[in-house]
Amino acid sequence: QVQLQESGPGLVKPSETLSLTCTVSGGPIRNYYWNWIRQPPGKGLEWIGYISYRGTTYYNPSLKGRVATSIDTSKNQFSLKLTSVTAADAAVYYCARAGYSPYEAFDIWGQGTTVAVS
């Protein structure tokens, strides 16, 4: 079955750039919308943004233009970059799949990767 796996540094310095990659296995990356969601320690879920297999993106305005995503269909991977990080960006970061439309439910999630800022 389809699985998602996040990877990237677990520690980022303040003001630097957080970079994560999500690898899709067991199924295609094409035809779907791919999302990033984060969860600060002990808090709820915050949607960061999505990228389609064609490279269409939308980001949460709350992140004030600090977010960028990319997709590599040849590697079945998509990536997240978050610039100028602060302690408020420390969280578990999840990648998740929506359906053929970005408005669909997130039916598959990665296990999450913890990012600390210090």
Place this chain on the structure above:
Amino acid sequence: EIVLTQSPDSQSVTPKEKVTITCRASQSIGSNLHWYQQKPDQSPKLLIKYASQSISGVPSRFSGSGSGTDFTLTIDSLEAEDAATYYCHQGSTLPFTFGQGTRLEMK
């Protein structure tokens, strides 16, 4: 952005109890409301999509209802394994948003 408000924030529950969690949207979202379950140290799991559509592999004791601004997740005959935090998510209007979560704790 659309604000989703869940109630209660937390609840102490017993096995076999029937539990109802509500999610209210700050504006109408049709049926574009999805429910997730998150157990400690796990990623969220999709329970219900489009307010009331069941998901393959999810126990039938989980059901959803509602449309517009008011939605409900019902757990019939709660089991110990249902102790978790539950989130609603609206996929109607960008940016997508989640409710603050409802934590169910077993007595």
